[in-house]
Amino acid sequence: MADGTTRFHHGGEDVFHYGPATNAPLTVVAERAVVSVDPAMPLDLAALIGCAATTGVGAVRNTARVRPGEAVAVLGCGGVGISALHAAALAGAYPVIAVDVRPDKFAALIRMGATHCVDATAPDAADQIREIAGRGVDYAFVTTSAASAFPLAMGALAVRGTCVLIAGYPDGVALGFDPGHLLNGERRIVASKYGSSNPPVDFPDLVDMYLAGRLDLAAMVSHRWRVDQMDEAYDALRSGAATRGLIVFDTESAG
Template sequence: MKTRAVVVRAVNQLSIETVELDAPQADEVRVRVRAAGVCHSDLHTLRGELRAQPPLVLGHEGAGIVEAIGDNVTRVKPGERVLVNWLPADNTCPACLSGHPNLCERFPKTIFQGWLPDGGSRLKTSDGVTLKHYLGAATMSEYSVIDQASAIPFPDDVPFDVAAITGCAVATGVGAVIHTARAPAGSSAAVIGCGGVGLSMLLGCRLAGCHPIIAVDVLDRKLEFARRLGATATINARQNDVVSALRALTRGGPEYVFDSVGAATTIASALQAAAPAGTVVVAGMHAAIKDVAIPAGALIFQNKRLLGSFYGSARPQVDLPQLIELYRAGKLPVDELVTQHYALDAVAQAFADMEAGVNARGVITFE
């Protein structure tokens, strides 16, 4: 069948094309996509900065309706609403069996490259060029074929945009707080970077009962989003020395610092600012692009902990439904993260707005 999709034929070449989508294989489902989040990882991939290289169809946050299923599919039914989990673990490797399906051994050779779990693709251009499925998801498309382990059912009363961003930004941000760091109630926390992941970290801090919760960014507009979502104080990093400002607001430094950026400067600031015996959690993708020097003295002489967090240390089959239930219970206001919707044809504008810090989270919607 045909589907209109956001195609990257080569680095920095963004186009919207009608492409061919093959039928789902035995373990796969075809989803009619209704919402696709616009994430920094998509932009990094457009620029050739991450592992998956073009030609590919972009998008990895998504939610929609199952339309067709392969012969082996048991987890979902046609007509069911599903959100996309871009880490469909095999549940057989040592990482999976020891409780870390976010680190499943099959990911480097499939999902990160852009092939479906069986190593193949169901997408090609009208002139016959095979396209990869970005993160095994390729959600910036009217229709997508994904592995059944990537399809997580959710109730009909949850909006598609909420479900879509729960599958990446929210899982990554909230998970960094409650799974990676396990920050206890009453602990002081700071969040560096107030994009979709950073603001989700902030929601995670609220959920955990942290206080105070301090948001750091270079744009006042994003700090305003952070205040609305529950930050008790904000610091503009262009106008203030972040380390001394964080120490002043917490009497000696936050016990937990969550870095959603992952750049050399933010990691260094986080390590310096954290309280003695404090914890720094790095989840930002800049760390995947460029190696950074670590101020190791701060780690050793003050007994600090530096933790990495990938996909919020999630066990997606358990944690994504749990996050959806927390939203339904009013404990996780994911809907407040979505500040703008875009048509598929406006994807370039959506990326430009993301870079300019216009949105908390922008979401492409389909009709």
């Protein structure tokens, strides 16, 4: 809560789960934490705006401000990554390279705007990315804390390219890089927290993009689970099998 306490407890211990997230059909939040949006917005898809879409789209639009023709790679194509991928395509970036450990997701990623896909587990993944882009990418968005992702992103950058760090890492984790690679190519590392967003402004804007048919939130959703299937949802999250999943309380919407 705003005062540093939590209203959720289990076994006498405080439970922190991203503020109001409860896996419950109803919750109570402070008035200032509520953003009014167009009532035409489907609430199940609005759930994506509350986190993944704002983080991924915002990293492209607000943090990096990707321009047409700039080369982009997205490393890790779950909910945040697929949102960044889609936003890069909407911004006119080219190429837009999806980099993931699950090749079975590549067809879905191409439908969301990827022009090329690279298997992140390939030993020459960085070489493949640089070859596709011709000289390396202008922006590499790191949405996964997998140990190989950050060095892969740095190795794929063009001269004056930027690594945009979105992934959350456990406290105390240190990332290493070659200072000479950074300095000699005038490369940069920037962080993007929640898409550098301002929710009262960005949420309605993303809703308007969806209602105008530009932001394809529905296509991002690969799975829907009922509440009693929650363990399956978390298994898919851990394995990377889902692009974006939804836990729904309307049993007719799951499947």
